[in-house]
Amino acid sequence: MRLIYLFTIFVITCQFSNAQTHKIAFKTDYGIFKVLLYDFTPKHRDLMLRSIEDSTYQGALFNRIIENFVVQGGEHDVDIERREATDPTGKKPRLKGEFDSRAFHKIGALGQGRDDNPDKASFLNQIYFVAGKKVTEQDLEALEIKKGIKFTPEQRKEYLKNGGLPRLDGDYTVFGEIYEGLEIINAISRFKTDKADYPTSPVKFSIQIIE
Structure with missing residues (x-):
């Protein structure tokens, strides 16, 4: 009986572990890079998985590129603002922010865009990758005081x-974060852009779940 109990616990643990691991692949004309979705930000993780199933990001664009800052894709801020302005109900769908100390803005981190709302809630269909820049001890100390x-x-x-x-x-x-192919998003972050940070040549991407 004890062996059966232990085996059952083992199976449940394995199933839980497998259920908590989600990886996705971004396909671009410049190569494929792979991303791990965090289990400790489950609402945003699940939003991404649903977006893949709904083909939200299939053939989408990285449409805001700022070197040493971010590579942003999906629906652009301007387009979101225009669409929501025409909605007679005045609705602005957002996803409540999820903050965990293990999820931070390291280079290659995957984040969800948002507007300047007081709840720090995310857009439903806009993402970004951190290109980032060098950080000093003085930078961190100043931010700790400021924030x-x-x-x-x-x-x-x-x-x-x-x-x-x-x-x-x-x-x-x-x-989430890039775990393979970081050099691809780094290269994209250096693409030539116009004054509005749009790349001068379209940078398309699609996403699929890695089984």
């Missing part, structure tokens, strides 16, 4: 070693 936060040892180590965008922590939801 009233304390960076964790893990965050501090990563930022000081590889850089990122720590000033966005706690304001925008991060829900």
Whole structure:
């Protein structure tokens, strides 16, 4: 009986572990890069998985590229604002922000865009990847004072070693990170753009779930 009990617990644990691991692949004309979705930001993780099933991002564009900052894709801020302005109900669908110290703006982090709403709630169909820049100890100390936060040892180590965008922590939801092919998004972040940060040549992408 004890062996049966232990086996049952083992099976349940394995199933839970497998259910908590979600990986997706971004396909572009410049290569494929792979992303791990965080289990500790489940609402944004599940939004992405539903968006893939609904083909929301199939043939989408990276339409806002700023070197040393972000590569943003999906529905553009301007288009969201125009669409919502024509909605007679005045609805502005958003997803409540999810913040976890393990999800921060390291280089290659996947975040959800938003407007300047007080709840820090996310757009439903706009994402970005952190291109980031070098971060110093002085930068982190100044941000801790300004934002009233304390960076964790893990965050501090990563930022000081590889850089990122720590000033966005706690304001925008991060829900995943690139684990393979980071060089591709880094290359895209350096593409030529116009004055409005649109790439001068279209940068399309599609997403699929990795089984």
